[in-house]
Amino acid sequence: MHNDAGPLRIPELDAVRGFALCGMLVVTIWQITGMAVTDETGMVNPVRHALTVAFEGRFLPIFSFVFGLGFALLLNEQSERPRLVLARHLVALGVVGLVHQQFQPGAALLPYALVGVAILLPASVLPNWAVLLAGLVGTVGVALALGGELALVPGLFLLGSATARAGIAETLGERGWQIGAVFALALPAAVVAGRWEYRTPYLELWSTPAAAVAGLLGALAYVTGFLLLLRIEPGRVLSEVLQPLGRMAATNYVGATALILLAEPHLSLSGSADYAALLGSAVAIIMGQALFSAVWLRFFDYGPLEWAWWCVTWWSVVPIRRAPVPIRRY
Numbered sequence: 001m002h003n004d005a006g007p008l009r010i011p012e013l014d015a016v017r018g019f020a021l022c023g024m025l026v027v028t029i030w031q032i033t034g035m036a037v038t039d040e041t042g043m044v045n046p047v048r049h050a051l052t053v054a055f056e057g058r059f060l061p062i063f064s065f066v067f068g069l070g071f072a073l074l075l076n077e078q079s080e081r082p083r084l085v086l087a088r089h090l091v092a093l094g095v096v097g098l099v100h101q102q103f104q105p106g107a108a109l110l111p112y113a114l115v116g117v118a119i120l121l122p123a124s125v126l127p128n129w130a131v132l133l134a135g136l137v138g139t140v141g142v143a144l145a146l147g148g149e150l151a152l153v154p155g156l157f158l159l160g161s162a163t164a165r166a167g168i169a170e171t172l173g174e175r176g177w178q179i180g181a182v183f184a185l186a187l188p189a190a191v192v193a194g195r196w197e198y199r200t201p202y203l204e205l206w207s208t209p210a211a212a213v214a215g216l217l218g219a220l221a222y223v224t225g226f227l228l229l230l231r232i233e234p235g236r237v238l239s240e241v242l243q244p245l246g247r248m249a250a251t252n253y254v255g256a257t258a259l260i261l262l263a264e265p266h267l268s269l270s271g272s273a274d275y276a277a278l279l280g281s282a283v284a285i286i287m288g289q290a291l292f293s294a295v296w297l298r299f300f301d302y303g304p305l306e307w308a309w310w311c312v313t314w315w316s317v318v319p320i321r322r323a324p325v326p327i328r329r330y
Helices: 011-033 046-055 059-075 082-103 109-123 128-145 149-165 169-174 176-199 202-207 210-229 233-247 249-267 275-299 304-314
Strands: none
Touching: 011 046, 011 059, 011 169, 011 210, 011 233, 011 249, 011 275, 046 176, 046 202, 046 275, 059 082, 059 109, 059 149, 059 210, 082 109, 082 249, 082 304, 109 128, 109 149, 109 249, 128 149, 128 210, 149 210, 169 176, 176 210, 202 210, 210 233, 233 249, 233 275, 249 275, 249 304
C-alpha cells in the first residue's frame, strides 16, 4: 500500500475543483427543482436563457477534466498493482453514484465511474500521444456531432489523463505565460461562441452544436482565467476559500443535492422563475460548504465521503485524523 492514502495534492487543482463546484451548483439547483424555462406566454425566460449561457455546459467540463486528471495521477501512485487500485476506486465511485442517481437523475458520478472503467483503464496502456489524440477527437468531435454535457466525459477524461501523464499538472506554477496565451485565445472565441448560443432560440439548442461548442470554449476561458487569477493577491485569497471545497469535492457534490432537496419545500422553486432565489440559494450553499470544509479539514485529512472512498481504494482503514503539528520549544 502507498504511504499516503490520497493522491498527490496540487493546490491549484483543488481550487479549480472548488471553482467548478460553484458553477455547477447553479445548474444543479434548477435541474433538481424543475424551475420554469418559459413564462405563461410560452416565451423562454430571458434570465434563464442568460444564466444558461453563463453556467450550463461551462463548469461540468472543468470538473470532468480534473476528475480524469486525478484518476491518472492515482495510476502514478506507488503501488504494486496500480490498475487494480484504480479499478477499486472507480467501483466505489460507481456505488456512490448509483445511490446519488436516485436523488439527482443525470448526476455525474455514476457516468464518471462507468467511463473510467470502460475507457480510462484500457487507455492507461496506450502511449500518451494516442490518449491525447483520442481525447481531442472524443471531445471536439462529440461536441460537434452529438452535443455536450455528459457526452463529453470520455473525451475530457482522456484529455485529463494525457495532461497528467505529460507532467503538466505538477508544473502549473511554472506555466504562467502558457496559461495566459491560451486564455488570450480562448476568451474572444468563448465570447463569439456564447453569442452564437445566446442568439440561437433556446428550444432549438438541442439540434445545433452551439451549446456544446460554446460550453467547451467557455470552460477553457473560465479555467485559464481562474488559474491566472490565482497568481495575484485577490486570487490567492479566493484560492484559500475554494481549496477546502475542492479537496472535499465528492462530499460537497453529493451534499449539495441533499441540501437542495431539504430546502426546496421552503423555497418552492419548482415551476417558478425566481432566479434571484436560485442564485441566493447557491451562494448560501457554497458559503456553508466552504466553511464546513475548512473547519473539517483542520481536524481531518479527508472529507467523510472521501475517507470511505479511499478505504475501499486501498482496501484498508485509512487514518483520517490530521496529525497534530508539533510545538517547537525554545
